[in-house]
Amino acid sequence: MLTLYDYLPSQNAWKVRQLLQHLERPYRTEFVSIFEGEGRIEAYRRISPTGTVPAIRRDDGRVLAESNAILTYLADGTNYLPQDAFSRAKVMQWLSFEQERVESQIGALRHWTLTGKLTRRSAEMIEGKHAASLKSLVLLDAEATRSFIAGDGYTIADIAIFAYGSRAEEAGLSLQPYPNVRAWIARVEAQPGFLAEMHPYSIDPHSVKELG
Numbered sequence: 001m002l003t004l005y006d007y008l009p010s011q012n013a014w015k016v017r018q019l020l021q022h023l024e025r026p027y028r029t030e031f032v033s034i035f036e037g038e039g040r041i042e043a044y045r046r047i048s049p050t051g052t053v054p055a056i057r058r059d060d061g062r063v064l065a066e067s068n069a070i071l072t073y074l075a076d077g078t079n080y081l082p083q084d085a086f087s088r089a090k091v092m093q094w095l096s097f098e099q100e101r102v103e104s105q106i107g108a109l110r111h112w113t114l115t116g117k118l119t120r121r122s123a124e125m126i127e128g129k130h131a132a133s134l135k136s137l138v139l140l141d142a143e144a145t146r147s148f149i150a151g152d153g154y155t156i157a158d159i160a161i162f163a164y165g166s167r168a169e170e171a172g173l174s175l176q177p178y179p180n181v182r183a184w185i186a187r188v189e190a191q192p193g194f195l196a197e198m199h200p201y202s203i204d205p206h207s208v209k210e211l212g
């Protein structure tokens, strides 16, 4: 059975949990306490070179890290990832957008906000993340006039962007100015098998620590 290396408050890991739920694919979980340094131990680095979650292990022992790589692998041959080369590349386009402009901007600001780290960051750093996050939301709002991010169908691009995009308000970024983003969020939430369960950082007393 597939193993998911997980940390419950991780929205990167939520992406994988969400897809596995859509696919109704059974899996077992191994928790990695990232703020206690479990991601840094050598044995885990052999699974995830950057020490991050999520990662997966197949029955044959092969391992894979990076949320969007995992989504791409698991979605292959399903409706969540188109087969034709162009549509597939469109999904990849939005997965790249997600990593550069959603996860590392909105996601990072949300992490700092929810774990009390804003006070340990310079005003310049916070302002940089804030400005980049707003730019991403403006871009998303212009794109979210379609049914789904990569086209007419719901794909792993929606799952990936939803993970942190839908949580922007937890980073202090109001979604009120972005009606198309809000309507897209509602369309994603209406998908059969939507995984509403997300976990706050507050369940982990160690999340106030800096990542090593």
Ligand SMILES: N[C@@H](CCC(=O)N[C@@H](CS)C(=O)NCC(=O)O)C(=O)O
Pocket (backbone or CB within 6 Å): 007, 009, 010, 011, 012, 013, 034, 039, 050, 051, 052, 053, 054, 065, 066, 067, 068, 099, 103, 211, 212
């Ligand atoms: N680009 C990676 C980012 C993964 C990531 O940063 N995961 C966080 C949890 S949301 C983590 O494990 N952080 C631990 C660390 O950076 O050491 C992905 O999409 O999987």
